[in-house]
Amino acid sequence: MTLVLCEMKFSPRRMFYSNKLHPCRDVILLLSFLAGVWTAPAHAEPMVSLKKPPASLEQWYKPANKRQVWLHTMFRLRREMQAIDEYAKTNALAADNQAALEKWIKRLDKDYNKIADMVPEWEKDIKPRLLPELEMFAEKGDAYRVAKTLKMIKRTCDDCHTYYQPLVTATYRSPHYDDIKVKKSDGRLQGYEDNMEQLSESVNRILIALDDGHNSIASKASQDLADQLQDLGGSCNGCHKEDEYPRERILGQATQQRFEKLQANIKQGLVEDSQKLMGEIAVTVCARCHNTHRIVYDLRNALLPEE
Ligand code: HEC
Ligand code: HEC
Ligand code: HEC
CATH class of the missing domain: 1.20.120 (Four Helix Bundle (Hemerythrin (Met), subunit A))
Incomplete structure (x- = not known):
């Protein structure tokens, strides 16, 4: 199999600094990130094709x-x-x-x-x-x-x-998540994708409710979100083994404190403060984890479609 990613003339450095970015830029940057090197060395042909490695x-x-x-x-x-x-x-x-x-x-x-x-x-x-x-x-x-x-x-x-x-x-x-299960508080097992969809729904339910002044819905949904993240936290050692630091970094004390503050803010009807905290949670929890895990996962799936 030969996967032609994109046909274009490029110099990696120029692409990096140029404002007029080619749509293929992201693929190449991500590939480079994944491989730890520029996909195309300086003498490269104006086309990058990837070959499937021998069995x-x-x-x-x-x-x-x-x-x-x-x-x-x-x-x-x-x-x-x-x-x-x-x-x-x-x-x-x-x-x-x-x-x-x-x-x-x-x-x-x-x-x-x-x-x-x-x-x-x-x-x-x-x-x-x-x-x-x-x-x-x-x-x-x-x-x-x-x-x-x-x-x-x-x-x-x-x-x-x-x-x-x-x-x-x-x-x-590159890590894959198909075998990793999230154990819910009621004992049921959940796949990563379902857990992620629930997280996303909870986040948006909170934001919609805050927007419309439905404080009790926002309060309930923020408790759900905290619980769903707690469940997700149990899955980290599926890969990180006994290393507690990665979980602490994303779901540890700082995150718990943000959730406590969020609950208090919602109860007091502090909409703007609550929205701001939700922004912080999205960055420090969701985006921080996605930057190491999801980007690589999506890329792996894109590169290896037959699986
Ligand atoms: C382990 C760290 C981790 C955390 C924390 C995390 N995610 Fe994810 N997320 C992933 C991974 C890995 C994937 C891709 C795997 C998959 O979709 O099965 C993903 C995929 C997703 C997807 C796409 C699901 C789909 O249908 O493909 C959404 C939406 C999402 N996450 C939302 C969130 C939100 C919202 C938060 C924060 C409240 C969050 N995630 C926190 C790791 C994380
Ligand atoms: C016939 C194929 C082939 C040849 C020849 C080859 N390599 Fe590699 N090399 C690979 C593959 C495939 C990888 C990716 C391995 C991975 O990511 O697990 C790799 C990865 C590497 C890496 C790791 C880069 C990183 O930090 O992730 C280094 C260093 C490396 N090669 C050095 C060399 C050197 C030096 C030579 C020549 C003396 C060489 N290789 C010759 C196939 C080759
Ligand atoms: C399918 C495997 C897998 C799962 C599950 C997983 N990770 Fe990771 N994670 C990795 C890999 C691979 C890396 C990059 C190499 C490394 O740092 O170990 C990484 C890196 C990290 C990093 C950055 C490096 C560090 O130690 O600071 C953090 C933080 C992290 N993961 C947090 C989490 C959290 C939180 C969870 C659970 C919600 C989780 N991971 C679940 C595979 C996984």
Whole structure:
């Protein structure tokens, strides 16, 4: 499968600062966010196409594997490339620098070849013959050719990343919520989507009632909203495990205090103050959580429609 996201000429930096934004900008920015890099490097073609990663990659990720083996191999590759680059740049290599350089080249050789060992479908995308060349130039102390060869290796890294990285990150490393259930106070289990729809209804019920001066409805709905968020809070450790901080950050003491104040304001008929507090809750609770969770979730679904 090749997913053509958009066809346009662009330079990432110009898009970022330009006011006349192309509709594809958001997709690209989000993709970049997800992948942790710009989707298109400086020399990119004016079109970004994403390719579906080979099936054999799955075994190198959780839950099929105990560890994120593929990703950690990548982190090592980057460290090895940097070490070689930095040692090769120090002119008139001291003897121990030379030894270190050779050590890192051996490691790069091993890890670079692992790419095709782990995912045979990618064998044609790497150039292992460049490694013995790199070693030879290093032994000769030919810093110029070491740098040049390194650049050729780097190009194989970049090419693969341009086409594959976003979908791999979306497939194997972005959270999904289908298996996460919210336990209601009456013991029933609820999916995330239903919980979210209830939250949204409660928020709007409060805002409508405040607008129309129906204080008892606003009061009841704000109690419902607090309860629904309390229920939602029980689901956080489905992913965050025993880390209590994420829940505290979004649903902790500060949020509780806002809800207490909201109840008091509504009872006293302070409409404007209540509306202002609702705005704060929407930002510090809903938007703050959506910014880390929902954006990635929506993007994952958009990128991986077959699931
Ligand atoms: C875990 C942190 C979290 C909090 C807190 C949160 N949301 Fe969500 N929200 C999500 C995630 C994740 C999704 C996408 C998952 C889904 O829709 O199944 C989502 C989706 C939604 C959706 C779209 C539902 C749909 O039909 O696809 C709405 C509407 C929504 N949230 C409203 C709210 C409102 C309003 C609040 C605050 C009162 C809120 N959310 C608080 C995580 C959160
Ligand atoms: C044949 C494909 C392929 C080649 C060649 C390749 N990579 Fe990767 N690399 C990937 C994929 C796929 C990911 C995304 C992994 C993920 O997000 O879990 C990735 C991710 C990375 C990351 C992680 C980026 C981040 O912070 O999330 C680094 C670093 C990296 N690669 C370095 C390298 C280096 C250095 C080379 C070359 C020496 C290289 N890779 C060659 C496929 C490749
Ligand atoms: C399906 C998995 C999943 C669920 C459920 C989930 N999160 Fe997260 N959350 C993540 C991932 C992944 C990250 C980003 C990596 C990280 O920080 O652990 C994250 C990050 C965060 C962060 C930012 C990092 C930090 O520690 O400050 C906060 C805050 C957070 N989540 C709060 C919540 C709250 C509150 C809930 C429950 C209402 C929740 N999360 C439910 C997966 C999840």
